[in-house]
Amino acid sequence: MPCRSCGHKIYPEISPVIVVAITNGDKILLTKFLTGYKKHALLSGYVEIGETLEDTIKREVSEEVGLSVHNIRYYSSQPRAFTHSLLMGLTAELDKDLAINLETDEISKAQWFDLEYD
Template identity: 40%
Template sequence: MTTAAFVRAYPPSSKPPGEEAIWFLYRGQEMLVELGAGGVSPPRGGDAMIADLSARGAPLYLGRFNGVPCMAVDMDEAAPIPADLRAMGLRALFGKVPADLYSIAGYAFEMLYWQRSSSFCAFCGGPAAPSLNEWSKRCERCGHIAYPRVSPCVIVLIHDGDRVLLSHKPGWGPMHSVIAGFVEPGESLEECLAREALEEVGLEVDDIRYFGSQPWPYPHQLMVGFFARYRGGEIRIDTNELDAADWFHVDNLPQIPGPLSIARQLLDTWTASRRPEKGRG
């Protein structure tokens, strides 16, 4: 999920004082948004927008969206919410905020999370200070440099003719999805895919094909999507991860994830390849 209209900025770039901006205001896990006739969106305005918001630290200048500065602000979780704004969780905003702005909102959340969690060195515990020309922090004691964390995660649609393998986790309700898992040290994306398929559902796969990727800011994943063809094995779920998994026919799919997720994009693309008429509209 990317947008060519967003141009990133890096230290020491900053927003010119007084210029109107799009404000990504986070109060803990929630973002403050406007509810208008045009839908849900982050507020826009000048620097007065944050004058009374009890910000923790200086706002982060992230870049420009269609030429408008984008600013991320970490608010005190006890700060009152302005009457004209509403606090909503980032997950709850999925599908409500336009995709391009949601992508920037996720970026803002990841950067603020990194700012909060990187004040001290992971090696020696010394204080870490922001670098002057990139998004990083350098330990003032041992010199270790830390960068914003990104955790790669493989997500794979396993298919067998007109059947697709879908799994279910406790708490998902009626929704099913494709399988996914984090990449481990010393492991390629393809090796991770094969391991997760075997560990989570007991299946072997081949014909692995890359689909695309999507940042997933909960809090710092990068989802890397693939298709893989079923090669063999009987479904045997890892009950520490799943409570069900089964084959579903293309014409009889259960409830699946929302349209902005890469899981849904994988499923829609596969469905259209099996039933072209389903991919239209």
Template identity: 50%
Template sequence: MIQDIAPHEYRNEYRPLPPEKDSIALYYEDHTVLMKKTAEGIEYPTFADLEHLNEEIYEDYTYLFSIDNERYYLVEEINRERLSPFTMENTELFRAGEPQYRAFAGITGYQLYTWYKNHRYCGHCGTMMKKDTKERMLYCEECHNMEYPKICPATIIGVTDGNRILMSKYAGRTYKKYALLAGFVEIGETVEETVKREVMEEVGLKVKNIRYYKSQPWSFSDTLLMGFYCDLDGEDSITLDEEELALAEWFEREDIPVEPSRDSLTNEMIMKFKNGEV
């Protein structure tokens, strides 16, 4: 999966040390990131690459994380008219971009970029928020409101029936490949209850024997994904929620029309079942 970057080591402790000239500068605009494509793959600019575009770049920054001994920072307000050879590229490239640790850094930085952008002002009193110096937190000096990075828990659900697994396609989305059922955890319910509710809501089926598989941070949607397999309980006739799904079908292991990919928990769970490992 995209976060599996070993032997590289991701460290997310909040250590807001000043950047150096060779520190990595991540710059985003909406759904794009500043980078260039080289023979080795994704390359981000360093502070030395951008210092001529913003004289205050060493003062106006946000520490993000480190990978190995390389520190990553969020930067703002650069004069892109003078940029070369870096270009703005869509963040979707991180799904398959190489090297993998650079793709993971880029999408994780993007999640933090959107959080900082969406929390400039206090949601309670409207005062400009301040960055804490000890932890990754924004606080309001007026009303003392505190905000931490947004993480939404969600489930990925592999519904099985003997040698079959239920797969679906989303309705109204650009992603057109087969996926498993999925849904966000609601207030006041356990993740196991989420599994039962989402399966019933999306395909009208009951399930039992719910068992946890694995989790994945999914920065494309501020989500922590939790994967579960479960067994069909009773009738297998599907009642489709057409607002959520374009289709849902049962597939025998040998007929699953999905091939391995690097990025997602969904793909790994499908391939585990296809290969008879579940």
């Protein structure tokens, strides 16, 4: 956006956020946050400086639920102007072990649910 008085261009700062749907065959991992939003949600987290989206997903999944994933694919994105965020939706598949090791600072629950197709 150019400054009206001097013409200097100012670029807004945007915080990239990943939101990932983790699947294992016909199951999907859903979580519940410790505070705030009380419904089931996908795992999410901010991208750190120097990280790729794939690195962020692997880090967040490992930190929050103690799992590892592969086959990460981009799905869609959505800007959030009020929070200066860009949400990027991706999918990933579980590597192996289904055992969840919950990080309880942010998440109160994580559980595998059956996927239903209509």
